Structure formats: structure tokens, C-alpha cells
Amino acid sequence: MSATTYPFKENAYTLYSYPLCPFAQRAVRAFNIAKVPYVIEEIDLKNKPDWYHLVNPQLKVPALRTPDGTILIESLVISEFVADQFPEAGLLPTDATERAQLRLFIELFGTRVTPFIYKTLTSAEVEDQKKAAETLLEGIKAVSDELEKQWARSSGKGGPYWYGEKFGYAEIITTSFVGLLVTLRHFRGVEVPETEEYAAFNKWKAAFSQHPGFTDVKPEDDVLIEAYKKYAAETKH
Numbered sequence: 001m002s003a004t005t006y007p008f009k010e011n012a013y014t015l016y017s018y019p020l021c022p023f024a025q026r027a028v029r030a031f032n033i034a035k036v037p038y039v040i041e042e043i044d045l046k047n048k049p050d051w052y053h054l055v056n057p058q059l060k061v062p063a064l065r066t067p068d069g070t071i072l073i074e075s076l077v078i079s080e081f082v083a084d085q086f087p088e089a090g091l092l093p094t095d096a097t098e099r100a101q102l103r104l105f106i107e108l109f110g111t112r113v114t115p116f117i118y119k120t121l122t123s124a125e126v127e128d129q130k131k132a133a134e135t136l137l138e139g140i141k142a143v144s145d146e147l148e149k150q151w152a153r154s155s156g157k158g159g160p161y162w163y164g165e166k167f168g169y170a171e172i173i174t175t176s177f178v179g180l181l182v183t184l185r186h187f188r189g190v191e192v193p194e195t196e197e198y199a200a201f202n203k204w205k206a207a208f209s210q211h212p213g214f215t216d217v218k219p220e221d222d223v224l225i226e227a228y229k230k231y232a233a234e235t236k237h
Ligand SMILES: N[C@@H](CCC(=O)N[C@@H](CS)C(=O)NCC(=O)O)C(=O)O
Pocket: 020, 021, 022, 023, 024, 045, 059, 060, 061, 062, 073, 074, 075, 076
């Protein structure tokens, strides 16, 4: 018999999540940084509960049930919902230009970095892995340039985060993917060079890597490496 109901906590935010999922980590960080209480319902992605289609027919994490029973899916939608629902937390700037600049950064990261992390890791042919890694480093350089531009603006206050001293929305959305670079170093020998071209990116990464907003949610490196082993195992030699 298929499930007719699903677990959630009454009068609370229930976040359906999986600790190793970088998309789910966005939502967890949004709640943590906004200091909004929530409960986690962990979904084992290898063995999904039969009720999960009632929460998210796409069977992906994260998903959120709000206290009024609304279900939201998609990590960007959930993170923005937290920012909009709790404006006093200041996750998103109120100034339209600053919001646009922040969204541009997120867009840049999402199109030029994230897909090529996965491509470098999962391409079967060594040649394709190399091409993807080159494209990834170009994307990281573009992100580095964008960070530098932002830090020169008054809202960037010289860094090291998008909003100066504050670990905020840019970091909520992007840092879980930077966290995956450890798997590229391990499986593909790919590293971001310690050169001037990448200086802003490296400064940003060094800063957020020490911040509880990142570390409280980040899986241990060896756990990530073990989890990504199956994606990296397909290389044809
Ligand atoms: N676009 C979605 C992507 C979420 C996603 O791909 N989540 C993965 C885990 S990282 C998932 O749930 N996959 C389903 C599965 O593994 O069966 C979002 O941003 O929330």
C-alpha cells in the first residue's frame, strides 16, 4: 500500500535533507545563518522512504514544509524564502542594485563553476576530464574577478566575504560546491593555483573555511571523498 501521510513537526519548519547533498546544505545554512529554528527529517537517498513522493514528487532533497503546511522544493527557492520570510536576518540586501549584483555572482557561480566540478569528476574520458578542469579554472578565475569587483564597492567593504565581514547569502548558496573541490584534488589532481589570478577566490575560501556558517554543515573530507568515489570510478584508461 502506498503511503498517505508523511512525517513533519507541527508548527515548525521541517527540512527534508541529506547531509552530503550540497543543495540541501544551502537550505540548512540559510536557516542557521538566519537563526530560525527548524527540524531535519533526514532522507536516505539510497533508500528513500515510500512517503517521500508526498513531499517532493521529484524525490530530491532539499524540501521544506512550512508551519502552515506549504511545501517548497528547490534549494534556491527555499533559501530565498528564508531570506524573504525573515528579512530582519538581513540575508538579502534591500538595495535593488546590490541584490542584482549578488544574483549575478550566484548566476556566474552556478553556470561557470558548479557544472564543471561535476563534469571534471564524472567524465569518463581523461581528455574530457582535463577539458572540464580547464573550463572550471576559468570559471573560478571569473568568480575571483567578481569578488574583487565586489570588495571594491562600498557594500563589499574589502572582503573577505561578499558582504565584507558578514558570512551571508552568497556564501549560503555557493560554499557547499567549493567544498567539493577536495574531491577533485583527490580523484583528479586538480587544484586552484595559489597565484594572483585566483587571489580573491583563495582569500574568500580561506575565510569561509574557518566560519561556523560553513564548518557546522560541511561533511568531513574523507566522508565526501568516499561518497564521491562512485562518480569518479568510471574513468576509462
Ligand atoms: N535543483 C535541485 C537539485 C537537488 C538535487 O539534485 N538533490 C540530489 C542530492 S544532492 C537528490 O536529491 N537526488 C535524488 C537522488 O539522489 O535520488 C535543488 O537545487 O534543490
